[in-house]
Amino acid sequence: MYGMSVGIRRLGWRLGLLLAMGVWAGCVTASGPASGPGVVGSGRVQYGDPKAVESVSNSFGSTDLQMIAESMTRSLLQSPAITGRHRPLITVDHVKNKSSEYIDTRAITDTILTQLTKSGLVRFVVDMAEMDDQVDELGRQNESGLYKKSSAKKMGRMEGADFRLVGSISSIVKRTPDFHDVYYKFSLRLTDIESGVVEWADEKEIRKTTTR
């Protein structure tokens, strides 16, 4: 009887130990990182797909930017102005924001420029916004006395662009207490700098509606 009770007691003690270890392990798991090894922090921040459709609000968002850039790039690469020449040179003029919304139009043209460059069918030259930095760099190489003359890039050798890319974005907003409608129109034009002829133009329209 005694031996049996000792055995039971030992078994109980072992079970208790196992249970305690299980609880401890459970606690560790519960208080550990939310997902996978190498994750620090609370785990409440999640990474998402940058291409996922964003519909948080009616204001201009990442999906709008991507839709415009993709549509414009596809259309431009099919135009005879591009396909008819060997890697023409383009400069990006600014895209006029005619809306009342703080839309970073530079971010749109940057995406278009990246996608066009990746195609290998066109090349871009420094635009107005970057010209100051370009001139500063050339000046430093040629006038500061810090660079070897043989490797300093020469003044007066910059390439002139064949085309100028200009555009605008405008919006129409309608709002009632129960309804909010925003219509965006993005227009882009490719102009031959020498002749002044508009060789290509396209538009992308987006409509976003929220109902309360």
Add this chain to the structure above:
Amino acid sequence: MDSYCRAEGEGIFFRDVTVCPTRGGLRGLAADSGHFRILERILLKRERTLSLGVLWLLLPLLQTGCAGALRSYDAELRATTSLVRVNRPDLALQTLEKNNADPEKDLLYYMEKGELLRLQGAFADSRSSWMAADQKVQQWEEQARTDPGKLLGAIGSVVVNDKVRTYEGYDYEKVLLTAQIALDHIALGDWEAARTEIKKTHEREAIIADLHAKKVMQEEAESGNRHVRRSVKELQGYPVDTLNDPQVIALKNSYQNAFSHYLAGFVYEALGEPGLAAPGYRQAIELRPDIPLLEEGLKQLDRRRERLAAGKTDLLFVLEGGLAPARSSVMIPLPIPSAGLVTLSFPVVPDNPSASYHPGPLQIDGNKWVEMAAVTSVDAMARRTLRDDLPGIVLRSTLRAASRGIAQGQANRKGNELVGLAVMLTGLVLESADERSWRTLPATIFLGRTALKPGRYTLSFDTAYGNRASMALDVGGRYQLVPIRVVGDTLYLANTPGSSYGSLPVVGGRALTK
């Protein structure tokens, strides 16, 4: 305690009462949903509840250490601002520190301190103080994004008096805070950081707009359930004219201001982002369609490149005049259910003589004049805020007074005059209006814009007392922002090297700048 639910954590007993779980049949003490019925059930049914009712009323005093309830912010800041008027922002800061001895500083302290340091030319310290204030506003923003219901519940709670609640800042103050930080960044030469603050302003405005929409929806939903309705018209003797000024009514809302948007336009333009500058100028025009300077900002956006080509600096003068209005209290008798005629305290924005200051055109070297346009009236925004909030304040004060009346009446009926007296005294202390607001902000913000060749000039203009003031102005770079502050006869000018941005175009191998 069985009739009361106790909230856990952080000593926000009263705020949480409105949302705590039911115990003993009590669910919430919000302004709506039969507030009186619930109160009467609690306070009249059980004798022992009476003492708890008194404790309930006294607790806010104990919680805040009486500091919040007994504090007269108007009196404190009257001393501080009078030192600013006589060119002693250093002593004003000492006064502010003395009045905020508690190591736990609130939003208002950091806001006022940032301005007082800025007036002393300590731009880095001013920026640090305003960044500390901004941290607190960001916490509020986080809650507005994730749990707007709780935020709106706290605003609408009748149990806790407005003045003992943690100061969260008025919406127009939150918006102006980032603009002020941007001005500090510019004075220190960090225009990119100024851009970050400006972007934050747009996002903040969107959050506030969203919260306002939710608040309207909530009020609409609750209006049907309310047992008590109160209108501002019932406040006999309240100076309604102070809130019905045409300038106040003409504002699109209480939080957006044309200055912040024009500043956004200017900074984006300086940084070579006309696509973002245009909506800045456009929104400024939408907020103040009657000002030619704002229209020119947009119209001339493309043409201003010619100024650069001519080797001229694009100068924006930001003149902040006067001081933001005070909030003081006015006592109005109101008939209260279960309590009779009770004199209650309501906030009022008194006349602010500094808001009438207009500097007239700035004179440069005696031969060039720059018109200054009053683009933002902080004075009007403060009045508009109170105008929008007053119906809610009246309702909440009425409900609080009614609950006190029930407690006091019950105490007197039971022959416990001492408890009745305690209830009455507690009410008198607690029920004074919330006088807090960011007082060192200017009353009016004026803008003027011109183009000048780089060099040293003499700038002169009228002070608030009509005296002529002159000061040296160094002009350089492509874009320059010149902040001027005028309080009474005292002038503050931030003409730092950092306030100019970029270099003028190189012509003939030689830069046009000095």
